[in-house]
Amino acid sequence: MARIKGSVGSKTKASIQEKALPLIAQFGYAAVSMRMIADAVGVNVGALYNHVPSKQQILVLLMSDHMDGLLAAWGQVDVAGMTPAQKLESFVRFHISYNITRADDVFISFMELRSLEADGHKRIEKKRKAYEEVVRKIIREGQESGQFNVEDAHVAAMSVLGSLIGVNTWYRAKGRLSKAKIEDYYAAILLRSVGYDIEGKAHV
Amino acid sequence: MARIKGSVGSKTKASIQEKALPLIAQFGYAAVSMRMIADAVGVNVGALYNHVPSKQQILVLLMSDHMDGLLAAWGQVDVAGMTPAQKLESFVRFHISYNITRADDVFISFMELRSLEADGHKRIEKKRKAYEEVVRKIIREGQESGQFNVEDAHVAAMSVLGSLIGVNTWYRAKGRLSKAKIEDYYAAILLRSVGYDIEGKAHV
DNA sequence: CAATTAAATGAACGTTCGTTCTTTAACTAT
DNA sequence: ATAGTTAAAGAACGAACGTTCATTTAATTG
Numbered sequence A, B: 001m002a003r004i005k006g007s008v009g010s011k012t013k014a015s016i017q018e019k020a021l022p023l024i025a026q027f028g029y030a031a032v033s034m035r036m037i038a039d040a041v042g043v044n045v046g047a048l049y050n051h052v053p054s055k056q057q058i059l060v061l062l063m064s065d066h067m068d069g070l071l072a073a074w075g076q077v078d079v080a081g082m083t084p085a086q087k088l089e090s091f092v093r094f095h096i097s098y099n100i101t102r103a104d105d106v107f108i109s110f111m112e113l114r115s116l117e118a119d120g121h122k123r124i125e126k127k128r129k130a131y132e133e134v135v136r137k138i139i140r141e142g143q144e145s146g147q148f149n150v151e152d153a154h155v156a157a158m159s160v161l162g163s164l165i166g167v168n169t170w171y172r173a174k175g176r177l178s179k180a181k182i183e184d185y186y187a188a189i190l191l192r193s194v195g196y197d198i199e200g201k202a203h204v
Numbered sequence C: 001c002a003a004t005t006a007a008a009t010g011a012a013c014g015t016t017c018g019t020t021c022t023t024t025a026a027c028t029a030t
Numbered sequence D: 001a002t003a004g005t006t007a008a009a010g011a012a013c014g015a016a017c018g019t020t021c022a023t024t025t026a027a028t029t030g
Helices: A009-027 A034-041 A055-075 A084-100 A103-115 A118-145 A153-170 A179-193 B009-027 B034-041 B055-075 B084-100 B103-115 B118-145 B153-170 B179-193
Strands: none
Touching: A009 A034, A009 A055, A009 A103, A055 A084, A055 A103, A055 A118, A084 A103, A084 A118, A084 A153, A084 A179, A103 A118, A103 A153, A118 A153, A153 A179, A153 B153, A153 B179, A179 B153, A179 B179, B009 B034, B009 B055, B009 B103, B055 B084, B055 B103, B055 B118, B084 B103, B084 B118, B084 B153, B084 B179, B103 B118, B103 B153, B118 B153, B153 B179
C-alpha cells in the first residue's frame, strides 16, 4: 500500500493512454470505467489521478494525439510538383497505410466526438476539419486544372473520406487482401470516382 | 402514484422507442440512462419495465426494426430488368433517400453494434451482411456483364457503402445542397467509382 | 356492478461510477 | 543521512446506475 519498486511516473502515464485506447475503442468511452483502465495498467484506481486529471482528459489526450500525429505525418508526405491525380493517389495510400495500423485511434476519433465536452470538442473538431480540407483542396485543384471531373468538390471529398474511413471497419490483417492490394484498389476506385481518366483525359 | 388517465400501453411502448432513439444517437447507448429515457417519455423509471424487459432490449428493438425496415423498403424497389448500372443508381438513390430522414437509426445501427450482447449481435449482424450483399451482387453482375470495371467486387462494395454511410455525418436539411442534388452527385460519383462509363463503354 | 388486468408511482435494492483523501514506501536532492 | 518529492495502495465519498417491488388507480372484462 505504497509506492511500488521501479515505478516511474512517465511510464505509468504512457501506459494509461496505451491501455485505455483499445478499451475505449472496443466498449466506448462511456462504457469504460476508470477501474477497468486501472486494472489494465496494473494499478489501483486512485493511482490514475497521479498522472491524469480526469477520465475526460484521457479521451481528449488520445484524440488530439491521434489527430496531431495524422496531420503531422501527412505534412511529411512530399506532394510538391505532383498533379492533382498523383496527390490524391498519395493521399489515399497515405491514409490507408497510416490508419490501418491505428484502427483503434481512428475508430475513437470518429466515434467519440460526442463524448467530448465543449472545450475538447472544439479543439478536436478543428483538427478534423483541417484533415477534410486536405482532400477538398486536392479535388478543387483537379477540378480547376481539368484533370478531375466532379459535380461538387465538397461532396466528392466527403465521399472519398467516407469510403476511406470505412476500410478500418472491415480490414483484417489476416484477411484475403494485403495492405498493398487494398491501397491499389482504393487508389483506382477513388481516382475514378472523381472523374479522373487513367488514360489522361477527363472522364465525362 | 398510480395509473394515469388516458395512458395506453402500446402508446407508451412506442414512445419509449421514439424517445430513446435520438438520445442514444446523441450520447451513445452506455451514456443514456433509463431515467433519461423515462424523463423523455414523461414517466417514472419503473414504468418503463411494464413495456420493455431491459435497457438492452430497447437497443435490440431499435436496431432490428431499422434493419428490417431498410431491407423491406429495398425489397419494394423494383429493379427487375435493369442493367447493373441502373440498379446501382437505384440503390444509391434509395439508400440516401431512405437514410437521410433516419439519421439517428443509421447512426445507431452503425455505431452501437459493440453495445449488443451476443444474441442480439448475431441477429443484427446477419441483417447488416444481407444489406452489404445487395451491393456486392449488383457490382458482381456489372463485372460479369462488362458494364463495370472493378478490381475487386468486395472492396468496391465496401467503398460504395462507406461513402454512402458518410452522407449522414454531414448532411444538414438546411444546408447548401438539396437531397435531390446529393443523390445526383453520389449516383455519378459512385457509378464512376466502379468503372462505369456514362457513354456506355467500360472504363479502363 | 364486481373482478381482473393494465399502467402508473415512488421508494428501495445492491452495484458501480468518477473522484478524493490519507497513508506508506521508494526514489531524489541536498 | 536527512528532507522532500513522487507514485503507489486502499478506503471512502456521494451520486447515479439498472432493476424490482408494493401500492394505487384507470380501464377492461364477465
